[in-house]
Amino acid sequence: MEGLERILREHAFFEGFSAEHSQLVSGCARNHLFNAGQYLFREGEPANEFFLIRHGRVALEIVAPGQTPIVIATVGEGETVGASWLVPPYRWTFDARAVELTRAIGIDATCLRGKCETDHHLGYEMMKRFLPILVKRLHATRLQILDVYGKR
Amino acid sequence: MAVPPLPDPLVPQVYRVDQVRRELSDTVTLELTPRSGSRPTFEAGQFNMLYVFGVGEVPISMSGDRANGAAFVHTVRDVGAVSGAITKLEVGATVGLRGPFGTNWPVAAAEGSDVVIVAGGLGLAPLRPAIYDILANRRRYGRVVILLGTRNPNDMLYRHELERWRQRLDVDIEVTVDHANPDWHGHVGVVPALIPRADFDPHDTVALVCGPEVMMRFTVSALRDAGVPADRIYLSMERNMKCAIGLCGHCQFGPTFVCKDGPVIRFDRIADIFAAREV
Numbered sequence: 001m002e003g004l005e006r007i008l009r010e011h012a013f014f015e016g017f018s019a020e021h022s023q024l025v026s027g028c029a030r031n032h033l034f035n036a037g038q039y040l041f042r043e044g045e046p047a048n049e050f051f052l053i054r055h056g057r058v059a060l061e062i063v064a065p066g067q068t069p070i071v072i073a074t075v076g077e078g079e080t081v082g083a084s085w086l087v088p089p090y091r092w093t094f095d096a097r098a099v100e101l102t103r104a105i106g107i108d109a110t111c112l113r114g115k116c117e118t119d120h121h122l123g124y125e126m127m128k129r130f131l132p133i134l135v136k137r138l139h140a141t142r143l144q145i146l147d148v149y150g151k152r
Numbered sequence: 153m154a155v156p157p158l159p160d161p162l163v164p165q166v167y168r169v170d171q172v173r174r175e176l177s178d179t180v181t182l183e184l185t186p187r188s189g190s191r192p193t194f195e196a197g198q199f200n201m202l203y204v205f206g207v208g209e210v211p212i213s214m215s216g217d218r219a220n221g222a223a224f225v226h227t228v229r230d231v232g233a234v235s236g237a238i239t240k241l242e243v244g245a246t247v248g249l250r251g252p253f254g255t256n257w258p259v260a261a262a263e264g265s266d267v268v269i270v271a272g273g274l275g276l277a278p279l280r281p282a283i284y285d286i287l288a289n290r291r292r293y294g295r296v297v298i299l300l301g302t303r304n305p306n307d308m309l310y311r312h313e314l315e316r317w318r319q320r321l322d323v324d325i326e327v328t329v330d331h332a333n334p335d336w337h338g339h340v341g342v343v344p345a346l347i348p349r350a351d352f353d354p355h356d357t358v359a360l361v362c363g364p365e366v367m368m369r370f371t372v373s374a375l376r377d378a379g380v381p382a383d384r385i386y387l388s389m390e391r392n393m394k395c396a397i398g399l400c401g402h403c404q405f406g407p408t409f410v411c412k413d414g415p416v417i418r419f420d421r422i423a424d425i426f427a428a429r430e431v
Contacts, residue, residue, distance in 0.1 A: 059340065071332045074340040076349070099337055136345075139370070143342045144330045148364040149273035149303040151178075151231055 004029050007105060011052045012078035013129055021122050028111035034058075034098035040081060041092045047084035049106045053077055056102025061095040072144075073137070074099065083134055085109035161397050164203045164248025169241050170223055175309055178230040179274065180239045181215065183223035184249060191224050195256030196281035197388060197416040200224060201396050203248030204241070208234040211393040213278035213415070214252065219288060224249065227277035227309070253396040255416045257282040258386060262358035266294040268350065268380075270371050272301045272343055272363020276309045278388050278415070279362050283317070290322055294357075297350045298325045301343025301367065305329055305336050324351060343367065344374035354379030362388040369427060372419055382420035389414045389422075406431055 005026035008014050014022060032051065034040060040051060040058060051058075057076045061069040072094065075081050081104070084092050090109065116123030159165060171183035184202075185191065194214055203209040210232075216225025230236040241247065259282050267286060271279050286293055298317070302308050308327065318325045326346050328339035339346065343363070357380050361371050368387050375385055391403035391410040398412030406425040408414065425431045 057337075057339075059334065061334065068333050071334060071336065071340045074328075074338075076339075078349075097334070140342045140345055143344075143366065143370055146366055147303070147330070148367045149301070149307065149330070 004031070004105065007054065008052070011054065011105070013052055013080055017125065021119075021125055024115050024119065024122055025107065025112065028108040028115065029105050030108070032102075032104045032106050034102040034104065036098055036100045038098050040096040040098065040104070042095050043092050045092050047082060047090045047092050048109045050080060050082035050085045050109060051096075051104040051106050053079050053081065054103040054105065056104075057099040058102055058104075059097050059099050061097060063095060069095065073140070080130075080133060083130060085113070086130065161250060161253075162395065164201070164209075164250050167224070167247050167249045169243055169245045169247065172241065172243055175227060176229075176307060178239065179227060179309065180241075181225060181227045182238070182241065183216070183221070183225050184247065185223045186249075187246070191222060192252060194218055194224075194252035194281075196259055196285050197257040197278060198252040198254045199278075199393075199396075199415060200226065200249050200251030200253070201393070202226065202228075202234075202238060203250070204234055204237040205246075205248065207237045209248070209250075209394075210234040210238070211253075211396065211411070211415075212238075213388070215277035215280045217284040218281050219284065227274070227280075229274050250396060253411060255414055257360050257388075257416050258358060259285045262286075263289075263292040264294070265384075266297070266352040266357040268297045268299070268347075268352050268357055268359045268375070270299045270301075270343060270347070270359065270361045270363070270375075272367040272371075273303065273307070274309060275361075275363030275367075275388070276300060279360060280310065280313075282360055287317070287320075287323070295352050296323045297352050298323060299343055299346045299350060300325070300327045301329070301346075301363065302327065303330050305332055305338070326350070342370065344370040347371070347374040347378055355381070357384060359385045361385065365390070372426070382423055383418060385419035386416055387419055387422075388416050 009022050059071045060073045061071050063069045166187040167184040170185050173181045199211045199213045201209050202212050212226045215227040228238045230239040328341050332340050359375050361368050389410045393411040394400045394402040396411045398409040403410040
């Protein structure tokens, strides 16, 4: 557990996190190794874990029936995958596939949500870290939708 | 001995299309040599006015190596009547050409510093002469980072050249696309998102940025967030250039004329009006 706690504290997402909170979160954490092509999760599945990428790259994909999946974003080292664990009904809204060998820490969502309910300071710290990520991705998505490289 | 008079900047010189290379379905690179004499020297970032006889004239940035070749190299995308006519020119055709005009990338002033080059789509073309200059004198610079954003993997300009540059151990090149199929193994996302991941010293960096204006706005914001000072960020602006010598006012951008005071403009000089509408 000490090893996981140290890894968590070294991850960019938890920069500045208190030792107490790191210990709490590490109680919900486990190591993952995904081979290239392996899915972290699929759209519609319960969002019962989110991932901190330690190494590698993950593609977020949307699939339309009968069509090739479209990669909408890639996420790499120091970044996180998944926010649906925060919002009911806690189901993934896209697929996440390892593009290359990927090492990640998975945080059990039920466990962490429970700890956040019990300790609102922890919940607030988590929100302060997740909200900027969500806002950045929203801005990036807006820019993608603009199709700035297309013909006007 | 009498010095020959400089050509009138408003009178096109006749150039011959020596080579046509199709880059993308709607984009070509032309090599143009003068019918008489040699091509003028130019600086990275400058542009020429290309005139298709009977159709019209458009400003196009130089995209070739200024240290090599007897031709002007221009990469042109079919986005209108004149640019469309240019992309249909064949070897042996003639065009009118005025130039070079405008300001240049601060390639010499950036010596000793890290250089971050951010290109979006066709914005790589005006930056390519600067990349040639920097790579030719690589030891004079700190870290060199090239970040390219494009619509999808098939729309990547100068793919072979990018692959060649990527093999160098002294340049960091990252390419991101707006969307892709699963067989693409690179980044997917917008080019400003690559900036926080890039390795450079923000306090000793010169940033060169060219692409659609919206992309440049987000890129400047990411560079500023990373700590790059406003007076070390340079943009290549695009406006409706006509005379190209600051007389007609068509390209006026606040107090500046993009043809004469630009196209390469230091960001702090336009920061107040950069995001303003209707400017």
